[in-house]
Amino acid sequence: MQLEANYGYIALLLIVAIIFAASLIIIPFILSRLGIIPRKPDPVKTSTYECGMETVGKSWVQFNFRYYFYALLFVLFDIETVFLYPWAVHFKQLKLFGLVEMFIFIFVLAIGFVYAWRKGALEWK
Amino acid sequence: MGTGSELAFWLLAVLIVGSALAVVVLRDVFRAALFLVLCFFAVAGIYIILSADFLAAVQVLIYVGAIAVLIIFAIMLTREAQRGSPSNRLQIPVLIVGLLLLAVIVAVVVDTSWPAADVPPPAPTTGDIAEKLFDKNEGFVLPFEIASVLLLAAMIGAIVLVRERKEE
DSSP: OHHHHHHHHHHHHHHHHHHHHHHHHHHHHHHHHTTOSOOOOOHHHHSSOSSSOOOOSOSOOOOOTHHHHHHHHHHHHHHHHHHHHHHHHTHHHHHHHHHHHHHHHHHHHHHHHHHHHHTTTTOOO | OOHHHHHHHHHHHHHHHHHHHHHHHOSBHHHHHHHHHHHHHHHHHHHHHTTOHHHHHHIIIIIIIIIHHHHHHHHHHSGGGGGSSOBOOOHHHHHHHHHHHHHHHHHHHHHSOOOOOSSOOOSSOHHHHHHHHHOTTTSOHHHHHHHHHHHHHHHHHHHHHHSOOSOO
16 A cells, blocks of 8 residues: 555664664664773763763652643644644645634634733743 | 564554553653653554554654644643653553553454455555545545534634633
């Protein structure tokens, strides 16, 4: 089937990506075990980041609950994308009617965006 | 079904069952959440084998994208997150409930006589779904526009509920 063949390429890409990422970890490990790669550790080499800022504190912090608002909005706009996706695929056949339809849809959602803006919900205090 | 998709099915099946088991059995809740994301992603692969490509895209968008973000945020918002990843203390009850649910679903699947359509499924499905949803004559135009009002209500609800009140 055509569809399965097309997605077969995606599966192939995924497999190659996984093998590539895994081999980047495994090959140096094997080479260093075999003694091919010299092992001369020094403090700079073994640090987590060779350049950039050292992390301060621990990474397990309680997130500010305000992030949750953005997560909720993200879910809503994600659902909007679910409608946009088939519309975009079929855009040419839907002609002007489809365009007007989607503009009304986005306009209604834009009201919510304007409401959030006016209420200052997008401001970080 | 070709050999390729059969192979893909078994690979995905192992991945789904394995990651779903990891979600229940792992002590580390954060890792369990990540395995749940892997499980969702593998289910999207199953949808593709069933030639439901639109469903697969929606699965990746909503579950792998949005629901995963919500779950991980929910974990990181708990007070316990300060002391490392919260641990799952309900492994055995959850495993029992999960197995019971599996038993119910398997019983229903075995018990139902599944009618098979004579026509092959349309592939790719996305264009046909768009036709059904947005078409001027036979589409669901009004329900589609009402869905935007529903989303608007959800958005305003989120703003009202989550926003800090200035007076307090």
